Amino acid sequence: MKHHAVAELPSAGRTINALPKTSKFVLLIIFVTLIFFTVTPVLYPLLNYPIYLLQSSFTSKSSSSTYEIPQQQEKDIHASDQSENVCDIFSGEWVRNTDPPYYTNMTCSALIHDHQFCMKYGRPDTDFMKWKWKPYGCELPVFDPSQFLEIVKGKSLAFVADSLGRNQIQSLICLLSRVEYPIDVSYTPDDYFKRWKYKTYNFTIAYFWAPYLVKYKERDPSAQYTGLINLYLDEFNEKWTSQIDGFDYLIISSGHWFISRPAVFYENHQIVGCHDCQLQNVTDLTKFYAYRKALRTAFKAINNLENFKGITFLRSFSPSHFENGLWSNGGTCNRTKPFRSNETVLGGDNLETYMIQMEELRAAEKEGRKRGKKYRMLDITQAMLLRPDAHPSKYGYWASKKVMFNDCLHWCLPGPIDTWNEILLQVLKIEGTR
Structure with missing residues (x-):
């Protein structure tokens, strides 16, 4: 031609x-x-995204929110590509699994928030627990708690995260509970800043609540979690940046709060715009403006820490599955089985958030390499995009409480979020062979 x-x-x-x-x-x-x-030059920003996003298309009617992505993987930040027998553990399908779950709400109840114990609150089906993540071309090994604890022996892992990060910690503690339960060694009684230690293995897990990653302040403390918030997009959140120097592994996860909540954006101590703030003479900017800036500031903070020698993982975006509305206006998630990969695509806010993560992580890795920093991606986006069946929905509370919303954001325990830690184990094994 x-x-x-x-x-x-x-x-x-x-x-x-x-x-x-x-x-x-x-x-x-x-x-x-x-x-x-x-x-x-047109395609450059889109290079090196995972293969599963090929299902999106420039020819879509919503071309501003879906993309066609070339198949080349980014080896620097997708750690699964580093093994001798290359297998992309981040791309695959959910297949039937007859094995019992790793734990139940009876065998692992300590430290877990009730809102994720779906069976406790009367969920009538257990089918959401009968699926296993199957990467294309290989198998994802079952989670071996003894192997995990041996790998992290004498080390420490910190989560800088929102409530989905806490969801992952709860899963990890339950997965490891077959070998040992940790003791609470927190410096404060504040549940938003916790530390646990596995004494036999001298392994510490820490949780730093940071839904925005950067410094923020409630404009109206009485409207916590719902009212307008100030985001200082160029200021480090020292509640976590001052605490991570000694950690061997750092997992960053955020995103949903930027999408769902109105905010005023500050840079250089001046208002530069807002998202859905309804304030006069303030420019309404896209919510993605703030998320990109916040990620950039968080990575800058890490790169500026001379004493931090650990590996930073960015846990990719976990899509929600609200249908017929959102959290606040009647959204539901009543599906009872996973999607196949040809039944849905990543689009809209989910895809935009994911692409920002990839672009900013790549930029941070490039800068961090000059300073001896290491960055990796824990890419769980495709796996979780395909699981609309595994959210707590209305089964995070007793029906008698008559809660007026469905939780289509967090994940039932046990459930597919356990796969995040199966993937984490494989990535840590790969890092140990470098």
């Missing part, structure tokens, strides 16, 4: 077919080069 197209181009009043072979070859090279330098 390329040769045919070139032959139709006029040159000095005659076709290229009339030129000598050498001239035709030179013109072909020039033509291909021009195409390369024209197309590459």
Whole structure:
């Protein structure tokens, strides 16, 4: 096709077919080069995203929220690509699994928030626990708690996260409970800043509540979690940045709070805009403006820490599955089985958030490499996109409480969020072979 197209181009009043072979070859090279330098700048921001996003398309009716992504993987930050037998553990399907769950709400109840114990509050089906993540071309091994604890022996792991990060910690503690329960060694009684230690293995897990990653302040403390909030997008949140120097592993996760809550944005101590704030003379900016800036500031804080020698993992975005509305206006999640990968695509806010994560992580890794910092991605986005069946929904409370919302954001325990820690174990094993 390329040769045919070139032959139709006029040159000095005659076709290229009339030129000598050498001239035709030179013109072909020039033509291909021009195409390369024209197309590459357009596609460059989209290079190196995971293969499963190929299901989205530039030709979609909603072209602003879906993309076609080339198949090349980003090896620097997708740690699963580093093994000798390359297997992308982040892309696959959910398959039936007859094995019993790793734990139940009876065998693991300590430290777990009731809102994620779906069976306790009367969920009538158990089918959501009967699926296993199957990467394309390989198997994801079952979680081995003894192996995990041996790998992290003498080390420490910190989560800088929102409530979904806490959801993952709860899963991890339950997974490890078959070997040992940790003791609480927190410096404060505040449940938003916790530390647990596995004494036999001298392994510490810490949780730092940071839904916005950066410094923030409630404008109206009486409207906590719902009212307008000030986000200081260029200021470090020292509640966690001052605490992580000695940690071996750091897992960053955030995103949903930027999407769901109105906020005023500050930079250099000045208001630069807001999202859904309804304030006069304040520019309404996209919510993604704040998320990109916050991620950039968080990574800058890490790169500026001279004494932090650990590996930073960014846990990718975990899509919610509200249908017929959102959390606050009657949204539901009543599906009872996973999607197949050809039944849904990542789009809208979910895709935008995910792409920002990838772009900012790549930029942070490039800068951090100069300073001896290491960054990796824990990419759980496709796996969780396919699990609309495994949220607490209305089974996070007793029916008698008559709670007026469904939780289609967090995940039932046990459930597919346990896969996050199965993936974490494999990534840590890979890191140990470097």
